[in-house]
Amino acid sequence: xxxxxxxxxxxxxxxAPILVNLYVVDFQTVLPNVLPLEALSYAVRLVALCLSAxxxxxLNSDEARPVKLFQLGVMAPAMLTSMLNGAAIANKTPSAAPxxxxxxxxxxxxxxxxxxxxSPPAEAPVxxxxxQQDPSVSQQILKxxxxxxxxxxxxxxxxxxxxVPEAVADADAINQKYPGKYxxxxxxxxxxxxxxxxxxIGQYMTYADATKLKNDAIAAGLxxxxxxxxxxxxxx
Numbered sequence: 001x002x003x004x005x006x007x008x009x010x011x012x013x014x015x016a017p018i019l020v021n022l023y024v025v026d027f028q029t030v031l032p033n034v035l036p037l038e039a040l041s042y043a044v045r046l047v048a049l050c051l052s053a054x055x056x057x058x059l060n061s062d063e064a065r066p067v068k069l070f071q072l073g074v075m076a077p078a079m080l081t082s083m084l085n086g087a088a089i090a091n092k093t094p095s096a097a098p099x100x101x102x103x104x105x106x107x108x109x110x111x112x113x114x115x116x117x118x119s120p121p122a123e124a125p126v127x128x129x130x131x132q133q134d135p136s137v138s139q140q141i142l143k144x145x146x147x148x149x150x151x152x153x154x155x156x157x158x159x160x161x162x163x164v165p166e167a168v169a170d171a172d173a174i175n176q177k178y179p180g181k182y183x184x185x186x187x188x189x190x191x192x193x194x195x196x197x198x199x200x201i202g203q204y205m206t207y208a209d210a211t212k213l214k215n216d217a218i219a220a221g222l223x224x225x226x227x228x229x230x231x232x233x234x235x236x
Contacts, residue, residue, distance in 0.1 A: 001064045009066050010057030013073020014050045021081045037137065041144025052076040084146045126164060129155060129187035129203065130231045154210035155229045156202035158222050167197040178220065190231060198229065
């Protein structure tokens, strides 16, 4: 059996883990709403996996049995794919689980003896916080090449309300009590039934940055049950 035949069988073996991962993982992670650069990076990834299978077959030059060559072709792409999936999962998993969102709602009221400085009211428009930001070039390449989605998907929520006026009142109270320190915004309900209007003081942040902002806000006097919210990975 010549080298071309051996490499061909090895490439057939490489298709097995590639197709399985495509069906089980990539259709739900990389490929939905894929951008051109992400698609190109993903194609480079597939070529690299096939080349890894060819390299393993080439290095085992004394092997000529078709079944063994097929198995050799499976080995390298399967191992590399597992490593890439593991890296993607680790990237999505925070170092500590965020606390569950409190079930109650609250209205932030300034202290009676405080003399808040005048400040403009919070922006009334309700934001669609389930819409992801346009990824940068490096983020697109990482997503297509190794399946790592952007990590800036966390919001710092300081309150939830059933209606827009109540959410606006909370945001106005934050502006009055902490003029210029926070920029509260209102996130509209998600597709989940009875989803509230959330008042957020940080949006599209990494988990580490969002955690720091939440802790600093609690220390400054904002509600102790403020929490972190990832609208792209939660059903809240």
